[in-house]
Amino acid sequence: MSASPLISDLEPGDPRWDTALLVLQELRSHLTADTLDTVLREGTPQGLRFTGIFVDGVYVAIAGWRIISNTSALRKLYVDDLVAAASLRSAGHGHLLLDHLTERARQANCTTIDLDSGGQRFDAHRFYLRVPRSCVCTECVVLDMPHVPKTCHMGAM
Numbered sequence: 001m002s003a004s005p006l007i008s009d010l011e012p013g014d015p016r017w018d019t020a021l022l023v024l025q026e027l028r029s030h031l032t033a034d035t036l037d038t039v040l041r042e043g044t045p046q047g048l049r050f051t052g053i054f055v056d057g058v059y060v061a062i063a064g065w066r067i068i069s070n071t072s073a074l075r076k077l078y079v080d081d082l083v084a085a086a087s088l089r090s091a092g093h094g095h096l097l098l099d100h101l102t103e104r105a106r107q108a109n110c111t112t113i114d115l116d117s118g119g120q121r122f123d124a125h126r127f128y129l130r131v132p133r134s135c136v137c138t139e140c141v142v143l144d145m146p147h148v149p150k151t152c153h154m155g156a157m
Helices: 017-027 033-046 093-107 122-129
Strands: 006-010 049-055 058-070 074-084 112-116 134-136 140-144
Touching (some): 006 093, 017 049, 017 058, 017 074, 049 093, 058 093, 074 093, 093 112
Antiparallel strands (some): 049 058, 134 140
């Protein structure tokens, strides 16, 4: 019987990166342990964070994200990476992780959650189309925060 999913943040140097990297490589196949170390070293001071779902001693889903300020959204949670292990897709891990990020965005007073998804990622787009409050564009997904009245304005992105 599987243990309950544990949502946790991954810091640079965390030994759990050994299993988390395997999942992240399903989306970013060019990443190696060395290139990830470089990204973490350079990205962490820029606000890059990683949060994952850990089940039975391994990561099954992971998201790279940051909170940024800009003129269009003022404050948003931007998702650099969001991936669930292919062998465990449709188990609810992606939704659980996205719900967790939505709560973090709410706590940080963000107006939206924003992510880019390559036009060739049809399975990802089907997933995002099932997410409430999402607006799926050719290569981006915007999730409006329920406490902020807003609509998806394609020209404003």
